[in-house]
Amino acid sequence: MHKNLSVFSNDHAPAGARNPVAAFDAALINAQSVDEAEVARAVAAFAEQAPSPGAPQLLNALRCIDLTTLSSDDTPERVKALCAKARQPLSRDKQAALGREGITTAAVCVYHAFIGTALEALAGTAVPVATVSAGFPHGLSPLRARVLEVKESVAAGAHEIDIVIDRSKALTGDWQGIYDEVCLFREACGEAHLKAIIGTGDLGTLTNVAKASLVCMMAGADFIKTSTGKETVNATPEFALVMARTIAFWRKSTGYKVGFKAAGGISKAKEVPVYLAIMQSVLGDEWLQPNLFRIGASRLLGDIVETLERS
Numbered sequence: 113m114h115k116n117l118s119v120f121s122n123d124h125a126p127a128g129a130r131n132p133v134a135a136f137d138a139a140l141i142n143a144q145s146v147d148e149a150e151v152a153r154a155v156a157a158f159a160e161q162a163p164s165p166g167a168p169q170l171l172n173a174l175r176c177i178d179l180t181t182l183s184s185d186d187t188p189e190r191v192k193a194l195c196a197k198a199r200q201p202l203s204r205d206k207q208a209a210l211g212r213e214g215i216t217t218a219a220v221c222v223y224h225a226f227i228g229t230a231l232e233a234l235a236g237t238a239v240p241v242a243t244v245s246a247g248f249p250h251g252l253s254p255l256r257a258r259v260l261e262v263k264e265s266v267a268a269g270a271h272e273i274d275i276v277i278d279r280s281k282a283l284t285g286d287w288q289g290i291y292d293e294v295c296l297f298r299e300a301c302g303e304a305h306l307k308a309i310i311g312t313g314d315l316g317t318l319t320n321v322a323k324a325s326l327v328c329m330m331a332g333a334d335f336i337k338t339s340t341g342k343e344t345v346n347a348t349p350e351f352a353l354v355m356a357r358t359i360a361f362w363r364k365s366t367g368y369k370v371g372f373k374a375a376g377g378i379s380k381a382k383e384v385p386v387y388l389a390i391m392q393s394v395l396g397d398e399w400l401q402p403n404l405f406r407i408g409a410s411r412l413l414g415d416i417v418e419t420l421e422r423s
């Protein structure tokens with residue numbers, strides 16, 4: 113039993129038990145094909161229809177943020193400050209005015225070295241600690257080391273493990289190789305939740321984005337996540353739409369609910385509504401809650417808070 117499993121009794125964490133591993137199905141992977149022009153048209157329509165963000169929408173986005181610091185100059189002090197923001201992102205007056213006392217971000221996300229600092233700084237809250245793993249950000253370390261890294265982070269108390277896939281395998285069509293490595297990470301996670309970063313900006317085509325999403329879900333990912341924040345192109349609404357549709361397909365095929373995390377480069381409140389519109393339209397209201405929807409961001413919270421404090 114995970115020592116802090118009680119945090120998963122609230123809506124911050126993936127619903128219920130972990131997603132199970134399904135058999136590798138090469139035919140299903142190879143059948144994925146995405147019409148890039150259709151995706152571009154659909155995203156343009158979502159962007160046109162998405163309302164400018166009001167306070168309820170921004171508050172919802174705030175509670176879905178994985179508040180992140182993943183910098184080479186991170187320190188315990190920076191992580192403590194991040195956790196203080198996660199515990200209380202809005203002033204008490206503003207929380208009271210909006211009728212949302214006790215609101216927090218969905219999680220904090222830090223490097224392995226700061227798991228203990230974050231756990232201590234978040235003690236007494238229901239905010240889980242996520243960490244990046246499996247050779248983040250490139251996924252090119254020896255496989256044994258990547259698996260060990262996951263195990264070490266779970267042993268250190270992380271509740272959520274954001275692994276990266278080896279994108280070279282996706283680019284060479286080795287989907288079985290990705291399935292096999294994600295299954296190992298799944299096993300190494302134990303009771304912790306597995307979020308699989310597919311590195312959308314590295315994958316070349318939206319068809320590869322769909323295939324990588326599907327193979328990670330077959331291997332038991334609780335969430336699929338766009339990006340590390342370190343690629344040239346990170347989260348985009350196009351990637352979100354393709355991944356949301358693949359999650360919907362998986363749900364229909366298996367009944368399993370997999371969460372979606374848009375991560376990297378989302379820094380302004382005005383960027384949020386299109387993602388919410390895509391989630392709501394493709395997957396429904398359930399995917400607007402932190403147990404199934406996250407935004408991984410280091411700067412977005414500041415802009416949302418400023419916008420809300422001004423309103």
Ligand SMILES: O=C[C@H](O)COP(=O)(O)O
Nearest residue numbers: 341375376377408409410
């Ligand atoms: O997983 C989260 C990302 O690393 C955050 O990226 P960002 O610093 O561009 O917001």
